[in-house]
Amino acid sequence: MKRVIFKNGLRFIYKHVENNLTSFAVSFEAGANVEINEKEYGIAHVAEHMVYKGTKNYTEEEINKKLDELFGFNNAMTNYPYVVYYGTLLSQDFAEGFELYSDIILNPTFPNKGFKEEIDVICEELKEWKEDTHQFCEDELLYNSFDRRRIKERIIGKEDILKTITLNQVKDFYNKFYRADNCVISVVSSLEFERVFDIINSIYGNWYNVLEEKSKCIEEKNIYENNNEGIYVKNIDGLEGAKVQILFPIDSLSDDEVKALRIFNVAFGEGTSGILYDEIRTKNALAYEVGTTIKNEKGIKVYKIFLGTSKSKTMQSISIIKNKIEEIKQNKGFFTKEKVDTLIKSLELKRAIALEKSIQQSVSLSVYEIMYGECGEKLIDREYILENSYNSPLYLELRNLKEIDEDMILKVINKVFQNDTIQILA
Known part of the structure; x- marks a missing residue:
């Protein structure tokens, strides 16, 4: 490149x-x-x-x-x-x-x-x-x-x-x-x-x-602020069921800490084998959809849990999620080296699949450079500078994942899962 x-x-x-x-x-x-x-x-x-x-x-x-x-x-x-x-x-x-x-x-x-x-x-x-x-x-x-x-x-x-x-x-x-x-x-x-x-x-x-x-x-330091902790409910006429979303800010995380959060999230919030899906859907049949997203884009930087459930099961679902988070924060021994290696492999595979289409790769290369590339004035004394072996921020995002261990993952999730904002549509 x-x-x-x-x-x-x-x-x-x-x-x-x-x-x-x-x-x-x-x-x-x-x-x-x-x-x-x-x-x-x-x-x-x-x-x-x-x-x-x-x-x-x-x-x-x-x-x-x-x-x-x-x-x-x-x-x-x-x-x-x-x-x-x-x-x-x-x-x-x-x-x-x-x-x-x-x-x-x-x-x-x-x-x-x-x-x-x-x-x-x-x-x-x-x-x-x-x-x-x-x-x-x-x-x-x-x-x-x-x-x-x-x-x-x-x-x-x-x-x-x-x-x-x-x-x-x-x-x-x-x-x-x-x-x-x-x-x-x-x-x-x-x-x-x-x-x-x-x-x-x-x-x-x-x-x-x-x-x-x-x-x-x-x-970046001027565009972030602490979130307002609490539960917010909005009633929607004609809405069958309920939508729940839970937000945690991640703007204070370093690049390596974001990598640790991504590894954790593969185990916690992605797929039908994830901890969240297993606890909410498989074991308790509380929701028809449940998942997580990491939005680390400049100016956004939030971790979000979402689910769709019945109005009568809303608070029970939230309670189980919060209890599970507290349990995981103290669960020393879950993220073994073998487990982390498996999660890294899954994360890298999903990223490769997401970038398989050239249009997605092109868009991602461009916007990642906007968000995470060099910022400010670069003095050039000739018509252009050519870099023959360029490492895009898009690929650096998953670099050196093998350096992430259980201690760092637990440190990060204890840092992230503090003050939540919960939105309910019912």
């Missing part, structure tokens, strides 16, 4: 694969985390929508037609830490497809025509978001867990705020954050590096649109 850092600060990551496809992703640290003004919450997502409305070279209709002609798959996504544009196409079409997407990203015209209609589309998207009970439960959980953090509010924003956002505000947001030194491009391709590099260099190499504020990277 290779990485190029251009003089303008843009980072380009390349990985070769043996097929006839090319997947690429273009990411910016321009997600919801950078929305400082509450009256503009949701503007990052609006900007993602609006760049497709037309460019200096193509109308919206022409863009849509060419995307369908060239790509087997393409999409865009706004998360809290980033916005990413990505797609997969035949390698023979990479030059044309990448130039099209670059035109969308670099040369949007932000026409007045269609802006109000696009806001209406986003508001409809918001309604669908709320109809997903699992997502709605998480939204309520995050809202009640924190007082100041951006994740307290949905990425997509609120309808009343969205209706007040102007096109000029969207343009200002775009001009502030869609900059060369705030951008990462990743390409996973059967094409040779030199060919891909020439295409990217011809488009982005002389893009000297850089951030005015060199302190562009959000200081």
Whole structure:
């Protein structure tokens, strides 16, 4: 794998694969985390929508037609830490497809025509978001867990705020954050590096649109806070059953501690053989779904337990989970070396499967560089720096797992499982 850092600060990551496809992703640290003004919450997502409305070279209709002609798959996504544009196409079409997407990203015209209609589309998207009970439960959980953090509010924003956002505000947001030194491009391709590099260099190499504020990277210590401990209940008319989600912050964990948490979670919360599934579903038949997620993305960093159960069994389920956690925290001898080695093998296998598709690998390479790569100004006295053997943060995340032992796992889970926030939809 290779990485190029251009003089303008843009980072380009390349990985070769043996097929006839090319997947690429273009990411910016321009997600919801950078929305400082509450009256503009949701503007990052609006900007993602609006760049497709037309460019200096193509109308919206022409863009849509060419995307369908060239790509087997393409999409865009706004998360809290980033916005990413990505797609997969035949390698023979990479030059044309990448130039099209670059035109969308670099040369949007932000026409007045269609802006109000696009806001209406986003508001409809918001309604669908709320109809997903699992997502709605998480939204309520995050809202009640924190007082100041951006994740307290949905990425997509609120309808009343969205209706007040102007096109000029969207343009200002775009001009502030869609900059060369705030951008990462990743390409996973059967094409040779030199060919891909020439295409990217011809488009982005002389893009000297850089951030005015060199302190562009959000200081992690300034975006986290302690969670509000307690149980929060929201009654939903017509909801059959109940949704429960339990949150623990993990922003204080080091990289190695996160690795230990991931190993623990394979045993605790993943699959039908996990401790949680066995205790809640198999032994007590309390829930029809139960699991866990680790969200270690910049600006999020939480560990979450979720389950779906009946309203009458909600508190019993929560009690069993909490008791089991306390039991595991003291269970010296469970995470033997043999057990840990098996968990590591499972973790590595699941990661390999998740990255098997080139599009997922490309997106992950790009956004991991945004979240965990070098942050700040890198002085370059030539046109670019080429690193021929680059280790991406994506792969460093599971590096040196063999150094994790039971003592560290127990230390980490005792550190994490302290003050919980519990959200119930019933």
